[in-house]
Amino acid sequence: MTRISAALLALAAGTAMIAPTLAADVTPERLVNADKEPHNWLMNHRTYDGQRYSPLERINKSNVKGLKLAYAVPLGGGAGNEFTVATPLVEDGFLYTTDSWGVLYKIDVTSGQLGRIVWRMDPKQERQLRNRGAALWGNLVITGAGISPARIIAADKDTGKVVWETSFPDTPDVTFTSAPLAIKDKIIIGAANGDQGVRDWMAGLDAKTGKLLWRKFTIPGPGEPGHETWKGNNNAWQTGGGAIWVTGTYDPATNQTIWGTGNPVPMFDPFYRPGDNLYTNSAISYDPDTGNMNWFFQYTPGDMWDYDEVGTHILIDGTVGGQQRKLITHSARNGFLYTMERANGAMVMAKPYMEVNWTKGIDQKTGKPLDYDPGKDIQTYAGVGNLNPNEPPKKVCPSQAGGNNYWPSSFSPKTKLLYIPALSNCVTVTIDREKHNKEKGWNGGNAATNERWESNLTVADPVTGEVKKSVHLNYPNYSGTLATGGGLVFLALLDGTIAAYDDTTLDQLWKINVGSGFSAPPMTFEVNGKQYIAIVSGPSPVSRRRLENTPELRDQRHALVLHVFGL
Amino acid sequence: MSNCEDITIDTNKHSKAAGWQGGTFKITERYTSDLTAVDPTSGEVKKSIRLNYPNYSGALSTGGGLVFLALMDGTIAAYDDTSLEELWKINVGSGFTAPPMTFEAGGKQYVAIASGPSNSGKSRLVNTPELKEQRHATILFVFGL
Numbered sequence: 103m104t105r106i107s108a109a110l111l112a113l114a115a116g117t118a119m120i121a122p123t124l125a126a127d128v129t130p131e132r133l134v135n136a137d138k139e140p141h142n143w144l145m146n147h148r149t150y151d152g153q154r155y156s157p158l159e160r161i162n163k164s165n166v167k168g169l170k171l172a173y174a175v176p177l178g179g180g181a182g183n184e185f186t187v188a189t190p191l192v193e194d195g196f197l198y199t200t201d202s203w204g205v206l207y208k209i210d211v212t213s214g215q216l217g218r219i220v221w222r223m224d225p226k227q228e229r230q231l232r233n234r235g236a237a238l239w240g241n242l243v244i245t246g247a248g249i250s251p252a253r254i255i256a257a258d259k260d261t262g263k264v265v266w267e268t269s270f271p272d273t274p275d276v277t278f279t280s281a282p283l284a285i286k287d288k289i290i291i292g293a294a295n296g297d298q299g300v301r302d303w304m305a306g307l308d309a310k311t312g313k314l315l316w317r318k319f320t321i322p323g324p325g326e327p328g329h330e331t332w333k334g335n336n337n338a339w340q341t342g343g344g345a346i347w348v349t350g351t352y353d354p355a356t357n358q359t360i361w362g363t364g365n366p367v368p369m370f371d372p373f374y375r376p377g378d379n380l381y382t383n384s385a386i387s388y389d390p391d392t393g394n395m396n397w398f399f400q401y402t403p404g405d406m407w408d409y410d411e412v413g414t415h416i417l418i419d420g421t422v423g424g425q426q427r428k429l430i431t432h433s434a435r436n437g438f439l440y441t442m443e444r445a446n447g448a449m450v451m452a453k454p455y456m457e458v459n460w461t462k463g464i465d466q467k468t469g470k471p472l473d474y475d476p477g478k479d480i481q482t483y484a485g486v487g488n489l490n491p492n493e494p495p496k497k498v499c500p501s502q503a504g505g506n507n508y509w510p511s512s513f514s515p516k517t518k519l520l521y522i523p524a525l526s527n528c529v530t531v532t533i534d535r536e537k538h539n540k541e542k543g544w545n546g547g548n549a550a551t552n553e554r555w556e557s558n559l560t561v562a563d564p565v566t567g568e569v570k571k572s573v574h575l576n577y578p579n580y581s582g583t584l585a586t587g588g589g590l591v592f593l594a595l596l597d598g599t600i601a602a603y604d605d606t607t608l609d610q611l612w613k614i615n616v617g618s619g620f621s622a623p624p625m626t627f628e629v630n631g632k633q634y635i636a637i638v639s640g641p642s643p644v645s646r647r648r649l650e651n652t653p654e655l656r657d658q659r660h661a662l663v664l665h666v667f668g669l
Numbered sequence: 670m671s672n673c674e675d676i677t678i679d680t681n682k683h684s685k686a687a688g689w690q691g692g693t694f695k696i697t698e699r700y701t702s703d704l705t706a707v708d709p710t711s712g713e714v715k716k717s718i719r720l721n722y723p724n725y726s727g728a729l730s731t732g733g734g735l736v737f738l739a740l741m742d743g744t745i746a747a748y749d750d751t752s753l754e755e756l757w758k759i760n761v762g763s764g765f766t767a768p769p770m771t772f773e774a775g776g777k778q779y780v781a782i783a784s785g786p787s788n789s790g791k792s793r794l795v796n797t798p799e800l801k802e803q804r805h806a807t808i809l810f811v812f813g814l
Contacts, residue, residue, distance in 0.1 A: 174743075175762040176784075176806035207802075216743065216760035219802035617808070661806045663762070 162588030188235035204247030221262030246278025292346020320344030328380035343367035368546025376479035453567025
């Protein structure tokens with residue numbers, strides 16, 4: 103009997119799997135069928151479709167009020183202000199996660215009474231960086247670490263020993279902050295750190311050896327299509343960003359992997375880089391075998407508000423005009439919910455899910471802003487761009503941080519609704535035309551607000567774009583949402599609150615405050631017939647800054663701790 | 670603590686440079702601990718239970734008939750103050766070197782304890798291989814019904 107059929111048999115018998123002494127290989131087949139292992143969370147978004155939905159339902163609307171801390175596991179321990187942005191993975195009672203030192207942890211969660219760290223793989227990173235977690239492939243656990251040069255490291259799942267390590271010394275300033283995505287016999291990675299004036303890229307590595315098989319820059323070089331969208335005399339394409347920093351999705355049926363790309367750099371100053379700046383702020387469909395681009399769609403051409411679109415491109419099925427369709431939905435940082443055809447990115451609809459003022463709206467056929475002018479080198483859109491230094495600055499909504507952002511939306515196939523965690527603020531963005539070098543930084547300006555940063559949990563129908571319901575929350579959500587078969591939506595806030603909502607009424611059914619803020623998503627798993635909700639506290643430096651206008655949390659302290667809740 | 674140690678005298682260790690220990694101690698066993706209930710007027714040991722990890726935290730006894738304690742492995746536990754039966758426990762991962770306490774606010778009773786073990790507390794895990802990779806955090810935990 104193969105390992106996979108043994109796993110399926112155990113599931114068919116309705117029993118939770120007993121963890122074997124040596125963990126089974128995570129085969130490409132198991133990854134394609136990750137939804138058929140409801141107790142597990144085998145990849146960053148749980149399944150290739152990126153829905154972040156778990157069918158587990160032991161914790162549900164009727165009993166969630168009894169949810170309590172089952173155990174906690176502190177991580178880190180090397181310095182103050184440690185943080186994480188990682189989604190833990192769970193395979194058959196063992197949890198894998200990473201921290202801001204790039205340290206990869208294997209934690210035994212089989213007992214339900216405590217979490218014991220089995221091993222730590224410490225890449226000896228020079229300083230703390232964002233790390234969104236790991237990928238499982240075969241007997242390997244794979245994550246990114248470090249800078250100058252950044253590395254992708256594969257550790258043996260049983261021992262934590264490094265099996266291979268690949269660095270890219272020809273692009274010394276990139277970082278790897280997204281969890282890698284394992285597809286067939288390859289590990290797909292994206293390079294980040296775009297905001298430091300880096301030209302970023304996607305790559306496919308041989309999963310067994312880490313050898314680079316293909317690499318494609320997200321910003322086209324001279325002679326490549328799209329290069330003409332980087333005008334001016336600054337060679338801005340060489341420092342133009344287009345970072346990849348959230349894991350993409352994958353459609354096995356069409357063999358395409360869809361990733362969102364980051365903003366053009368300098369983020370606030372379009373004068374440095376006139377033009378549309380392809381392929382920044384885009385959805386790109388790649389062939390995972392070759393890296394060839396199948397299609398792309400750019401959301402905000404010639405952006406000046408940091409509306410990067412790395413957030414998940416979720417694969418869903420929906421009925422459009424009476425026909426069953428394969429779709430992609432994306433709650434964009436720019437305030438709109440876009441749904442498009444999976445085969446080619448053709449627009450189905452784009453509707454705002456929050457207050458938006460940077461454009462009058464989106465053309466429902468092309469997906470482009472109604473006030474986008476392809477003839478212009480610098481877009482004016484709805485006129486809130488503060489392009490003229492002599493005019494008083496105007497407010498722009500959403501803020502430069504969104505809307506939604508890297509903290510994931512989730513989709514429940516039960517309700518067919520999308521649960522969008524979104525900042526609800528506006529900001530004032532001013533351009534600083536000197537900020538485009540290593541010394542002054544590559545921001546090209548500044549974003550500011552005197553308001554509190556707060557958030558909404560918004561439920562939308564991703565086929566029609568209709569906002570069904572929205573609740574306003576007093577603190578920013580830099581964590582995301584998790585939808586479950588129990589009819590619940592979990593989220594976490596920067597004040598230390600973790601809460602569960604009814605997936606239809608959005609009634610708050612449960613909450614706890616653990617003090618430390620969150621910038622990492624919640625997830626769920628089952629072991630020995632019990633369901634758990636897991637989330638790691640410890641907010642990133644950027645997310646902590648969102649508490650600048652929140653006086654009651656002035657003296658808040660944070661801690662890097664895995665919290666596991668159960669009934 | 671329930672252990673014994675081998676102590677050797679080092680007559681040179683009595684200066685700032687060499688330290689003021691005057692010797693060293695050696696242990697190859699696990700450090701473990703006992704919760705022991707004694708009649709302080711007679712000195713009679715009424716009951717004692719062995720715990721798998723060192724207690725550097727202390728004991729809190731309450732009118733609810735409970736004794737609370739915390740251990741270096743991250744366990745906080747409550748015992749029946751007569752039978753010493755364990756009635757409740759939770760593991761929060763980080764070790765403890767601070768005592769538990771209790772208070773009431775708004776008509777509700779809480780048990781409070783801060784985690785985050787001291788250096789010498791941590792050094793007592795020297796022969797406890799299953800906690801080799803344990804990490805710690807300074808956190809105030811507050812428990813209630």
